[in-house]
Amino acid sequence: MITNERLKNLVKQLDLIPQERLEAAFSFAEKNNKPLAGVLVESDLISDDHLGQIIADELGYEFIDLDKVTIDDEVLNLVPKVMAKAQKVITFGRDQKGIKLAMVNPGNLTIIHLLEKKTGQPIIPYLTTRENITNALARYQKGIQKEFAEIIQENISQAKKGLRAEDLPIIKIVDTIIEYAYENKASDIHLEPRDEKTMIRFRIDGILHDIIDLPKVVHDLMITRLKIMAKLRTDEHRSAQDGKIRFKIEEENLDIRVSIVPIVEGEKVVLRLLSERSRQFSLEDLGVSSEDLVKLKKEYSKPYGMILATGPTGSGKTTSLYAIIKILNRREVNISTIEDPVEYDIEGVNQIQVDPKTNLTFAAGLRSILRQDPNIIMVGEIRDQETADIAINSAMTGHLVLSTLHTNDAPTALPRFLEMNIEPFLIASTVNIIIAQRLVRKICSQCIVSEQVSLEQLKNKFESATVEKYFDPSKKEVRIYHGKGCPVCGQTGYAGRIGVFEVLVITEPVRELIMKRANADQIRQQAVKEGMKTMIEDGIRKVLAGVTTIEEVLRATRE
Ligand SMILES: [Zn+2]
The missing domain is CATH 3.30.300.160 (Type II secretion system, protein E, N-terminal domain)
Incomplete structure (x- = not known):
């Protein structure tokens, strides 16, 4: 090379x-x-x-x-x-x-x-x-698709011949559904009982797709099979059950979280697939620019303080923290987490799951973790003052604390702490860096096409102010990209997702603003002055590189 x-x-x-x-x-x-x-x-x-x-x-x-x-x-x-x-x-x-x-x-x-x-x-x-x-x-996948259809077909024809339900190749059917979902990069499998039949749906890139419907007789057998795999009670049909399956595909271990909920038509199952493949994601893979990586590395290399990831549910913020934990996960450091729920098992990390039934809250879990002398602590989410207090205290006393906050952008995280009655000097002296993010769909690489458009054309399509703010006005034209739609992306023009980020470093001037109880706008202005790229700017950079579209960036950042 x-x-x-x-x-x-x-x-x-x-x-x-x-x-x-x-x-x-x-x-x-x-x-x-x-x-x-x-x-x-x-x-x-x-x-x-x-x-x-x-x-x-x-x-x-x-x-x-x-x-x-x-x-x-x-x-x-x-x-x-x-x-x-x-x-x-x-x-x-x-x-x-x-x-x-x-x-x-x-x-x-x-x-x-x-x-x-x-x-x-x-x-x-x-x-x-x-x-x-x-x-x-991805082109190798066709083989499995064929097998999937064949097995299901075989199953249906057997059912028609009036074979007894016990004779159906149910183990093979369930395995095939899981393998097929995995090959298609689905994050969830839904098994939904309807009146006459049962519908199998996959969530791929955040969107649910109907995959196939099966005769009702198969449904109960599949549920029983899944309950056995997840070590759940097979004779329980009227209450919700949660469990876990470890499934081996090729060389990889797939962790599957099983959730069974009774509905009118029967028991509905959702399987969440947590593959090592998606777990392997590094910050680079998630879409963090090299500029932001340098800033992050400097902060997560510090032995104490706080790293926050913000964004709405499903913005990928926990995945970003996992990526950091993976980097920090060495034998000589003790890492503990308190999460709701534990999304991935990380080897060598003590992970505790929040459990309201036993009063194991974020705050209670955090207290018990602190008794075990950790170096690095991840708190799934800071939702209340009690958790915020303990987290800040831990960061003050020589621990590196990673957590998430449910705010729209990075600067807003700081006033959010004030709302939780945390003293400004405590925030200023503990928080090191704040990441805000959204997920955007990536343009399908199989059907991507580009076009040269003038800024005037863009202004007709999007708000003029947005175009003027984010595109270099000295360039009269820009090259942008989209997917035409093809079988690989199901005619959507998109395949896969990537993050758009803004990374706010708590510098001395920002610290002073926090002490003055400044609002999010004032903090944002200062951060931008110091070189922070906002999520939209990071998104537009990815638009010009052919990774995503303007529509996606605007949709995601306005959520
Ligand atoms: Zn395509």
Whole structure:
């Protein structure tokens, strides 16, 4: 692969990125032992495809954008999915000269030789990007989809033949539904009994989709099977039950939270899938820019103080705190959490779940954690004065405290503490940094198209004030992107989600404002003056990089 130094000089020659930002990205990459290419793409300084093209030219390989080619199933399956994933390669074409292999690292001769041996044909390496490979891996999914339909079909025809319910392949059906949901990156599975049938729905990227309906006879069997898997009472049908399943798919452990609620038509089940895949997310993956990463790193490296994440429910704020905990999770530090609910099990971290039945509140849990000599504490949410008091006290006495607040933006978190009757000097001396965030849908990479539009056109479509405020007026035109809609994204033009962030560092001037009981607007003005990018600004940056659309950013930030 190309070295950071060589890539930096290359990008510098082409003059694609402002010099100082390139240097900043380079030193960040060097310091953190990361590939510069990844840092440049993640901080939206250049698109993945564009950079791939540049590197390919430099290394003398042809660049292939897999998003733009159709791949024959037979060719794709020359390399099994697990291997494609591990080696970051995709076979995408075949002709008289040989088999075309897209590779993140075309210098990987081991894999080239292996495939030449296996296929008996020459392998022609092409350069591609990681993102391209990740997207292309989705094309393997078809196999499972076929199996899913077949099993369900088999089940229905058996039911029609009047087979006894006990003879239905119920274990296989339940497993297949879970696997299918996982492959489609669903976050939840709903099993909803209706009058005549039962409906199976998946939540993907925050939206519920009807997937298939099954005969009613299958429903009760599925419920029983799930209760057994979650070690719940199978003879209980009239009250709500909660449980957990650990399910193994490929090499991964999938934690599933099971919630069963009786409704008029029967028992309704919601399964929440908590995969290690989604747990692996780093702050970069979540969409934090390299600029904000530097600020965050400085603050979470401090041994005490408070880090807050704010946003409405479903804005991904807890996921951001998990990403930080993952970085801090080393054997020599003691990390404890009190959560409602515990969303992911993190190895090596003591996690306590709030339980109103036993009076285990955030405040009570926090007190019991403090008796166990922790270094780092995560409090799921600060909702009341009692919790705020203990959390602030802990941050004052040598603990690093991470928590969330239900406010719309970062500056508002500070007056929120005042409303909870916390003394200004306590807030000023404990809070280190505040992250605010929203989730926006990402443009589907399979059907993305771009268009050049003038700022005037944008003003016709959106509020003029917004356009004037967030787009550089010296540029008459900008290039923006959207998804046309395709089978991969279910014709929506979007696939996956990413965060837009604002990161407020509590600097000396901000501290003084807190002491003066300043309001959120005054704090925001000061923070922006010191270089804080607001969520909309971060969003517009992602719009110009082809990650999302203006519509999404406005929708999400106005929620
Ligand atoms: Zn699409």
